[in-house]
Amino acid sequence: MDAMRLIGATRHALAQAGSVQDVVAEAWQVHALAEAIGGHLAVNGPAAARAEARGLCEAGCRARGALHHPALHHPAVRNGGMRAVQLTEVRDVRRVLLALGELLGDAGIALVGIASNTEEEALYWQCVESIDAADESRDRVHGILRHLERPLEVWEHGGAA
Template sequence: MEAARLIEATRHALAQARTVQDIVVEAWQAQALAEAVGSHLAVQGPFEARAAARGLSEAGCRASGGLCRTASRAGGLRAAQLTEVRDAWTVLTRLAELLGEVGIALVGVACACEEDAVYWQCIEGIDAADETTDRIGGLLRRLALRERGGAA
């Protein structure tokens, strides 16, 4: 499945999430998607952006480590369906927007929760979304330099 469609599916699932567990699952789904997009671009993206794409993949991987257990109960990893990235700029921009939405949702959960474990899981997710968004920004800068014909 094309990356933009997976991002929209994750955005929709996050918007529909009503429970704390559902919001946390969608946060980790977004991180797994960042890992998959980064991995895809590290192999098939523009040469000048491959190192930055590997960094994105690594950031998503570190953040989504605990997802596998939760995702198996929620129907599996959506990111496993990734087959192509048609427009890297659009995909990365939408992914950054999704991660911003994830951060906002997690802040809401962290502020409202009464369990320490859930609170710290949300804080970890917020940090992960922030780091991954920073990696996307770096990758977008590399792509912009490439388009302008400059060295990255």
């Protein structure tokens, strides 16, 4: 499945998440998608952006690892599995990265809401770690975008770097 469709499905599911368990499960899905897109670009993306793409993959993996909550036994994860495993292509890399950056921001905001309102200390710290990893993922997304824009800049300036 194309990355934009997966991002759209995940954005919709995150927006519809009504409970703490739903939000945590969907944040986990967002991080899994960042990991999958990073992995895809590390193998298939432009050579100049592959290191940043590997970093995105690693940050997504760390973020998923930070969320050890009963929500991960949620039916959306158990029955539907990881949406990210359905990733087969990234047609428009720039568009996908921009959408992924927004989705990571949305997940971070949702987790801030949970962390701010929970009395469960373990959940609070898991959310904080996941928010940090989402921020790192967004930084990696921006790094990949910078690498993608470099050839355009060189071309626009008549070859001067």
